[in-house]
Amino acid sequence: MTNKKPHTVIIGGGFGGLFTALDLAGTGEVTLISDEDHFLFTPMLYEYFSGEVEEWHIAPNHKELLDESVNFIRDEVANVDLDARLVTLKNNDQSLSYDVLVIAVGGVTNYAGVPGAAEFSIPFRKIAHADELRLRMVEALDHVPPDLPPQDTQRALTFAVVGAGASGMELSTKMADLLRDAFKRRALNGEPRVLVIEMGDKILPGMGSEIRGHVEDALRDSHVEVHTLTRVVKVTEKSLTFEHNGVKTEIETAAVVWAGGVRMNPLVEDLKVEKTSRGLILVDPTLQVRSHSNVFAIGDIAFFRDATPTLAGTAQLALQEAGLLAQNVKAFLSGKELSTRHFEELGEAVSLGTERAAVLVGGKAFAGPLARQARFALYTARLPTWHHRLRVGASWFFEGTAPRPLLPLGLQR
Numbered sequence: 315m316t317n318k319k320p321h322t323v324i325i326g327g328g329f330g331g332l333f334t335a336l337d338l339a340g341t342g343e344v345t346l347i348s349d350e351d352h353f354l355f356t357p358m359l360y361e362y363f364s365g366e367v368e369e370w371h372i373a374p375n376h377k378e379l380l381d382e383s384v385n386f387i388r389d390e391v392a393n394v395d396l397d398a399r400l401v402t403l404k405n406n407d408q409s410l411s412y413d414v415l416v417i418a419v420g421g422v423t424n425y426a427g428v429p430g431a432a433e434f435s436i437p438f439r440k441i442a443h444a445d446e447l448r449l450r451m452v453e454a455l456d457h458v459p460p461d462l463p464p465q466d467t468q469r470a471l472t473f474a475v476v477g478a479g480a481s482g483m484e485l486s487t488k489m490a491d492l493l494r495d496a497f498k499r500r501a502l503n504g505e506p507r508v509l510v511i512e513m514g515d516k517i518l519p520g521m522g523s524e525i526r527g528h529v530e531d532a533l534r535d536s537h538v539e540v541h542t543l544t545r546v547v548k549v550t551e552k553s554l555t556f557e558h559n560g561v562k563t564e565i566e567t568a569a570v571v572w573a574g575g576v577r578m579n580p581l582v583e584d585l586k587v588e589k590t591s592r593g594l595i596l597v598d599p600t601l602q603v604r605s606h607s608n609v610f611a612i613g614d615i616a617f618f619r620d621a622t623p624t625l626a627g628t629a630q631l632a633l634q635e636a637g638l639l640a641q642n643v644k645a646f647l648s649g650k651e652l653s654t655r656h657f658e659e660l661g662e663a664v665s666l667g668t669e670r671a672a673v674l675v676g677g678k679a680f681a682g683p684l685a686r687q688a689r690f691a692l693y694t695a696r697l698p699t700w701h702h703r704l705r706v707g708a709s710w711f712f713e714g715t716a717p718r719p720l721l722p723l724g725l726q727r
């Protein structure tokens with residue numbers, strides 16, 4: 315009999331991992347390992363890109379959020395040995411042993427094997443990606459003189475977004491609004507061009523029809539061109555080639571953003587556990603990995619049967635699962651029965667350009683500037699920890715949430 319506290323190791327500091335760690339604080343020894351030093355509230359990465367919110371609002375440091383009862387290690391987990399109960403880190407030779415393991419590593423961008431996509435397009439999953447895209451847009455604008463004819467201006471300021479899911483819609487409308495504002499401020503000729511390229515036959519494939527109409531209005535108002543049934547076949551440093559009805563077209567691009575899907579995290583690909591045909595870890599209704607009762611998986615990498623199908627691959631699901639998971643880890647460690655739960659859609663909110671949003675709550679959708687305010691209010695409530703929510707809520711209320719214009723590089727603050 316030993317007095318050693320049971321050690322729970324959580325891999326991944328996103329929605330699933332961080333919220334589990336917050337709920338488990340003080341339950342034995344808890345270690346959170348993540349390759350980023352901060353949490354990221356991804357639903358507002360678009361507002362960070364447009365300058366409507368600050369980095370500290372949506373990407374608070376893990377050490378600020380977690381109390382001293384949780385150890386935080388910033389590193390990438392290189393390997394998990396489920397039989398030896400060991401986790402190996404990329405930048406530290408020592409392995410960590412665990413009693414309970416929580417796998418919450420999320421997905422990675424899926425370039426679907428398109429030539430040049432991984433090298434030349436910008437993914438949109440992290441703070442660094444939003445910074446890179448914004449910089450690319452400012453640099454492109456800085457190269458265009460005000461007396462350039464409209465057709466040449468548009469050619470030099472053509473941006474493409476790949477994928478017409480919620481991410482592609484939110485990002486393209488923000489990009490278009492920021493660019494049109496920059497055109498006015500810099501007195502440029504003509505209009506910028508923002509295209510969305512989508513392989514499927516419609517926008518927002520996973521979303522209900524209630525919100526779709528509002529998004530279509532926003533795309534029209536922001537002058538975003540949507541090309542459905544169109545496949546990207548090649549990306550280079552300065553161009554994109556797409557195919558529609560068997561015809562290939564190459565266009566000059568100032569930047570291509572890849573919002574075209576998510577694939578399995580390589581760490582999960584290497585794990586020898588039961589998975590779905592898409593590579594998701596099959597978990598029991600208690601979130602335990604089949605064949606290893608001390609291992610739990612959560613969020614984008616896990617297949618949880620009892621959830622509304624539209625919740626798959628969302629922060630909403632990871633967040634709800636985290637509550638159940640923490641409860642079950644506590645039960646597991648104290649030898650009690652584990653629980654299960656059904657997860658429902660909590661409502662949808664998409665940001666549309668820099669002045670509007672569309673929100674769906676209780677089956678009713680509304681859009682416009684008021685929906686934008688409602689979205690901010692809704693998301694304040696979902697940020698991690700009360701302390702952080704209060705600080706951010708006060709900042710949005712007193713300091714405002716106006717976008718930051720794409721000023722010339724020399725004039726940036």
Ligand SMILES: Cc1cc2nc3c(=O)[nH]c(=O)nc-3n(C[C@H](O)[C@H](O)[C@H](O)COP(=O)(O)OP(=O)(O)OC[C@H]3O[C@@H](n4cnc5c(N)ncnc54)[C@H](O)[C@@H]3O)c2cc1C
Nearest residue numbers: 326328329330349356357391419420613614627628629630
């Ligand atoms: C731009 C964007 C906008 C989104 N908007 C919405 C939205 O409006 N509503 C919604 O419901 N969902 C949204 N999502 C989806 C949502 O972000 C995910 O479903 C959710 O984050 C999944 O949570 P998770 O814990 O599984 O993974 P994540 O939140 O992705 O967290 C995984 C963490 O693990 C870390 N990690 C990965 N591999 C390793 C490793 N080997 N070692 C250590 N750490 C590792 C990652 O860096 C990351 O911090 C959005 C996603 C993106 C990218």
